[in-house]
Amino acid sequence: TDLSHIRNFAIIAHIDHGKSTLADRLIQICGGLTDREMKEQVLDNMDIERERGITIKAQTVRLMYKAEDGETYQINLMDTPGHVDFAYEVSRSLAACEGSILVVDASQGVEAQTLANVYQAIDQNHEIIPVLNKVDLPAADVPRVKEQIEDVIGIDASDAIEVSAKTGLNVAAVLEALVQRLPAPTGEREKPLQAMLVDSWYDPYLGVMALVRVRQGVLKKGQKVKLMQTGAVHLVEKVGAFTPKLTELAEIGPGEIGFMSASIKTVADCQVGDTITEEKRPCDAPLPGFKPSIPVVFCGLFPVDANDYPDLRDSLEKLRLNDASFSFEPETSAALGFGFRCGFLGLLHLEIIQERLEREFDLDLITTAPSVVYHINLTNGTQMDLHNPADMPDVMKIESIEEPWIKATIMVPDEYLGPVLSLCTERRGEQLELTYVGSRAMAVYRLPLNEVVFDFYDRLKSISRGYASFDYALDSYIEGDLVKLSMLVNAEPMDALSMIVHRSQADLRGRAMCARLKDLIPRQLFKIAIQAAIGGKVIARETVSAMRKDVTAKCYGGDITRKKKLLEKQKEGKKKMRQFGNVDIPQSAFIEALKMG
Numbered sequence: 001t002d003l004s005h006i007r008n009f010a011i012i013a014h015i016d017h018g019k020s021t022l023a024d025r026l027i028q029i030c031g032g033l034t035d036r037e038m039k040e041q042v043l044d045n046m047d048i049e050r051e052r053g054i055t056i057k058a059q060t061v062r063l064m065y066k067a068e069d070g071e072t073y074q075i076n077l078m079d080t081p082g083h084v085d086f087a088y089e090v091s092r093s094l095a096a097c098e099g100s101i102l103v104v105d106a107s108q109g110v111e112a113q114t115l116a117n118v119y120q121a122i123d124q125n126h127e128i129i130p131v132l133n134k135v136d137l138p139a140a141d142v143p144r145v146k147e148q149i150e151d152v153i154g155i156d157a158s159d160a161i162e163v164s165a166k167t168g169l170n171v172a173a174v175l176e177a178l179v180q181r182l183p184a185p186t187g188e189r190e191k192p193l194q195a196m197l198v199d200s201w202y203d204p205y206l207g208v209m210a211l212v213r214v215r216q217g218v219l220k221k222g223q224k225v226k227l228m229q230t231g232a233v234h235l236v237e238k239v240g241a242f243t244p245k246l247t248e249l250a251e252i253g254p255g256e257i258g259f260m261s262a263s264i265k266t267v268a269d270c271q272v273g274d275t276i277t278e279e280k281r282p283c284d285a286p287l288p289g290f291k292p293s294i295p296v297v298f299c300g301l302f303p304v305d306a307n308d309y310p311d312l313r314d315s316l317e318k319l320r321l322n323d324a325s326f327s328f329e330p331e332t333s334a335a336l337g338f339g340f341r342c343g344f345l346g347l348l349h350l351e352i353i354q355e356r357l358e359r360e361f362d363l364d365l366i367t368t369a370p371s372v373v374y375h376i377n378l379t380n381g382t383q384m385d386l387h388n389p390a391d392m393p394d395v396m397k398i399e400s401i402e403e404p405w406i407k408a409t410i411m412v413p414d415e416y417l418g419p420v421l422s423l424c425t426e427r428r429g430e431q432l433e434l435t436y437v438g439s440r441a442m443a444v445y446r447l448p449l450n451e452v453v454f455d456f457y458d459r460l461k462s463i464s465r466g467y468a469s470f471d472y473a474l475d476s477y478i479e480g481d482l483v484k485l486s487m488l489v490n491a492e493p494m495d496a497l498s499m500i501v502h503r504s505q506a507d508l509r510g511r512a513m514c515a516r517l518k519d520l521i522p523r524q525l526f527k528i529a530i531q532a533a534i535g536g537k538v539i540a541r542e543t544v545s546a547m548r549k550d551v552t553a554k555c556y557g558g559d560i561t562r563k564k565k566l567l568e569k570q571k572e573g574k575k576k577m578r579q580f581g582n583v584d585i586p587q588s589a590f591i592e593a594l595k596m597g
């Protein structure tokens, strides 16, 4: 297609503002699918995405639109992930387009996630078309939301398009605006191939697929291409586009977006942001901005039933095929047995993987408390990355510990602002900004990430009755007064429950954990001491008193078969018990203790 007849755009929006519904409508208008095929939302195509109503992987479709000027345009629509954990994927998707549609729910207004994405689009010099969605709702307040877009984001909203993606009202105007307002892409066909790898995923039939945006040159079947970051060379097997059905094409030319498949083994070899060029005629330089995704939140995943360990490993490998930003390695815990230490882009990413393992792979899992990555400066002058509190070196060997801080933006109706500010303060936050737009407040804070992985989202949602929205970006590593809090049972440490905390929080956390464990650990024939300690110093203690002997004696009466059954049962129960010194602790106690953070 002639470049002047191509438009590439992304849809950006806060979660639930109607991005996928609008995308489906656009596809429908362009005749990409029949009504029956439209029944299900097309763009959110993973089960979990559909159920949770969130978009995880960016999807792209190519539509042919006959505009009012009588010409037919190739319109490439790129869906972007709506969540903070996938910010880098959003930035790559935006880099592949010339413009964005900013969808704002007219009954809700601008939210934290809208802001984060729209600022990224502004950074990419995008032409932005504001679209107010859900105008069919009685609560829609168009003038107020327009004003908000202008005040908060600072873009002109006078020509915002008012639509209802649900009823289809005015949606065609969005396509017309794309043609008229967005610039066409540029790029020369004759130059050496230079294409950005926007996304990659694993298809069970075609293998690893890469979504690409060609900047210059042409990408064709049979070409030998080179990934400039990894240096790997691959033979291109197929190129094509989703219309939204997978359609093979002869080539992907400059300015176009499409997919390629090549005999690439894993998505890890196909990293988002990499530059693809032709092996025998490479381009001068890779496209700017490549940044490998680095996991920032780690936790242990253990099978409830030790027999599931091989299944868990296989499942993790399968997930990793499709998700290069997720990492795992074997881990052993005295409390939980054999499992894996896994790294994620953030808490939602963790939840999604955990849920997929439990649902798609039918595994019962124990998840240890999420931890961030600390930089530990050792007295011998070296630095180590600590992914697991259990691996913390001896305090005598530690010079200092640095922890990651984030810059967080919280938007909340002002009646809930008080508790939100207290929560930030309680979590060691430092306020950077506090502004109002109408009756909504926007607070910008610097916060230690380890305070955020500890039930921050849940607390924020509950104190604001779900009205607060939250977004963050990693800021920097800063030295902190951090200590390892260990939990002991009759003086034996329980590795799965140790955590790194700020010294000022240690007492509180230690006492809370002791109190919980006291309720969770069943009485035994002797007294059990539960302690929280920093190094050798005990800071909190609870005691589980001994059980009276005759209680057990009763169990062993009765006839022989019953006795046998009981013994059988007991044996089974034993398997699920974990021994710490002389104390047997049921695995369920750990699960419960971990659930509560």
Ligand code: GTP
Pocket (backbone or CB within 6 Å): 013, 014, 015, 016, 017, 018, 019, 020, 021, 022, 044, 053, 054, 055, 081, 082, 133, 134, 135, 136, 137, 163, 164, 165, 166, 167
């Ligand atoms: P993510 O994929 O998580 O980013 O969400 P999304 O922005 O794609 O939202 P989605 O399209 O799934 O819509 C969220 C909810 O809003 C769904 O229940 C839709 O049916 C509803 N919705 C979308 N557009 C409209 C609209 O114009 N009017 C009304 N009343 N509801 C809408």
